[in-house]
Amino acid sequence: MQKTLLLLGGARYAIPVINAAHDLGAKVVTCDYLPNNYAHQFSDGYINASIIDNEAILKAAESINVDGIMSFAADPGVISAAYAAEKLGLPFQGSYESVSILQDKERYRSFLRDNGFNCPELHIFSSVQDAIDHAKTITYPIIAKPVDSAGSKGCTRVDCADDLGDAVKVALSFSRAGRCIVEQFLEKLGDSSDADAFLVDGKFKCVSFTSQLFDSSVPNPYTPAAYVMPSSMPQWAQSELVSELQRLADLLHLGSGVFNIETRVASDGKAYIMESSPRGGGNRLCEMLRYATGGKCDLVRASVQAALGLTVDELSMPVYDGYWYQQMLHSDHSGIFYGMKYAAGFRDSHVAEEQLWINSGDHVESFTAANHAFGSVMMRFDSECEVNDFRNNTLKYFSAEVA
Structure with missing residues (x-):
C-alpha cells in the first residue's frame, strides 16, 4: 500500500523532500496557511492549517491517515510535527518533550548547562x-x-x-x-559551522561540518551567506563535537532522522554546540552535502525513509569529492535584480548548479534574514587554494546584479 507523508511548509526547500518521497513511491501532502507557497504545486495534496498549531496539525495528519510527518526545513513546524507524531505513534527524531527542549533556546541552553556541556x-x-x-x-x-x-x-x-x-x-x-x-557573544576562532547530521536508532551515522561564511556588508551580518565543505574547523574540535552530539542524543533518547547543527570553536579554545534542531537546514545544506560527497550522503532520502518507518540507506561519515562552495544569492540593498554575471570560463569550470528563485526585473529585499536570499549557486573546486581564492575574491568571479 502506498505510504503518505505529511510535509509541513511549502517553501522551495520542501521540493527535494517531495521528489525523494515520490522516488520512494510515497504520496506527499503539504501543509501550511499559505496556499500559494511555491512547493504546493509539486505535492499530491494540500491542507490549509497553521504549522505552529499542535492540534490543527494533529487533525490534519488524522484526516489523511498519514504514515509519517516531517517539518524538514520549516523550523516553526518542528514542535507541532513532533506532537502529532507522538499522538499517532509515528516515527520522529525524538519525543515531543525532547524536541520541545531542542527548539526552545532557553530550555536548550539550560539543558546543556545542567548536563555539563560547554555553554555561554x-x-x-x-x-x-x-x-x-x-x-x-x-x-x-x-x-x-x-x-x-x-x-x-x-x-x-x-x-x-x-x-x-x-x-x-x-x-x-x-x-x-x-x-x-x-x-x-562567543567570538569564534576560525569559521563556525552550520551543517546537517543524521541519527539512526539514536546513533549518529553521518555528521557533516561546514565553514559558515557571512557578509559584513549586509544589514544583518549574522545571516549566513555562504558555506564551504570540507570545513576549516580543526579536526580535534570536530571529533569532540561528534562525541558531545552523541552524548546529547543519548541524554534526550533521540531516534532517527536529520538534525541541523550549528557549532563553533570560541576564543576561549572550547568547542560549543550552539543549536541542534530536528530538521534539515534551510539553506540547502543536505543538498550541498550530497553534491560534496558524490551522492554518497543523501540525507534528504534518508529523512523520508526514517519518517515513513522504512529502512534507512547505509550512511557513513562524509568523504568529500573536492572542495565545495555554496553561495546564497543576496544583496546588501533593496532593488531590482538584473541577472548573474560570471567571469569568462568560470561557470563552465566550477558551477555545478545555479538556482534562481526570481526573474530578471523582480524586486529583491536587502539581506536581513535567510528568507531574503533569492537563489543559490553550488560550485566545485579542485583544491583548498582554489576555494580560498574564490572566497577572498568572490566579486572577481561572479556577482548578482542588483540596482
Missing part, C-alpha cells in the same frame, strides 16, 4: 523594561535573539548596556512565546 552565559527577558533594569549587570558583548525563531531573525549583537533595550525589543517582536535570550 545567558539571561532571559520577557520585556524591554526588564532588560533595561538588568543591563548593567551583564558582561558584554552579547547577542539578543528570540527563544523560538530561526534564520537569524531578530538577532542583534550588543556591545554596551545602553543598546540592550533596543535589541531586546527587536528580538521580542520575532518571538511567538514573548521571550528573548541574551547570551554571551
Whole structure:
C-alpha cells in the first residue's frame, strides 16, 4: 500500500523532500496557511492549517491517515510535527518533550548547562523594561535573539548596556512565546559551522561540518551567506563535537532522522554546540552535502525513509569529492535584480548548479534574514587554494546584479 507523508511548509526547500518521497513511491501532502507557497504545486495534496498549531496539525495528519510527518526545513513546524507524531505513534527524531527542549533556546541552553556541556552565559527577558533594569549587570558583548525563531531573525549583537533595550525589543517582536535570550557573544576562532547530521536508532551515522561564511556588508551580518565543505574547523574540535552530539542524543533518547547543527570553536579554545534542531537546514545544506560527497550522503532520502518507518540507506561519515562552495544569492540593498554575471570560463569550470528563485526585473529585499536570499549557486573546486581564492575574491568571479 502506498505510504503518505505529511510535509509541513511549502517553501522551495520542501521540493527535494517531495521528489525523494515520490522516488520512494510515497504520496506527499503539504501543509501550511499559505496556499500559494511555491512547493504546493509539486505535492499530491494540500491542507490549509497553521504549522505552529499542535492540534490543527494533529487533525490534519488524522484526516489523511498519514504514515509519517516531517517539518524538514520549516523550523516553526518542528514542535507541532513532533506532537502529532507522538499522538499517532509515528516515527520522529525524538519525543515531543525532547524536541520541545531542542527548539526552545532557553530550555536548550539550560539543558546543556545542567548536563555539563560547554555553554555561554545567558539571561532571559520577557520585556524591554526588564532588560533595561538588568543591563548593567551583564558582561558584554552579547547577542539578543528570540527563544523560538530561526534564520537569524531578530538577532542583534550588543556591545554596551545602553543598546540592550533596543535589541531586546527587536528580538521580542520575532518571538511567538514573548521571550528573548541574551547570551554571551562567543567570538569564534576560525569559521563556525552550520551543517546537517543524521541519527539512526539514536546513533549518529553521518555528521557533516561546514565553514559558515557571512557578509559584513549586509544589514544583518549574522545571516549566513555562504558555506564551504570540507570545513576549516580543526579536526580535534570536530571529533569532540561528534562525541558531545552523541552524548546529547543519548541524554534526550533521540531516534532517527536529520538534525541541523550549528557549532563553533570560541576564543576561549572550547568547542560549543550552539543549536541542534530536528530538521534539515534551510539553506540547502543536505543538498550541498550530497553534491560534496558524490551522492554518497543523501540525507534528504534518508529523512523520508526514517519518517515513513522504512529502512534507512547505509550512511557513513562524509568523504568529500573536492572542495565545495555554496553561495546564497543576496544583496546588501533593496532593488531590482538584473541577472548573474560570471567571469569568462568560470561557470563552465566550477558551477555545478545555479538556482534562481526570481526573474530578471523582480524586486529583491536587502539581506536581513535567510528568507531574503533569492537563489543559490553550488560550485566545485579542485583544491583548498582554489576555494580560498574564490572566497577572498568572490566579486572577481561572479556577482548578482542588483540596482
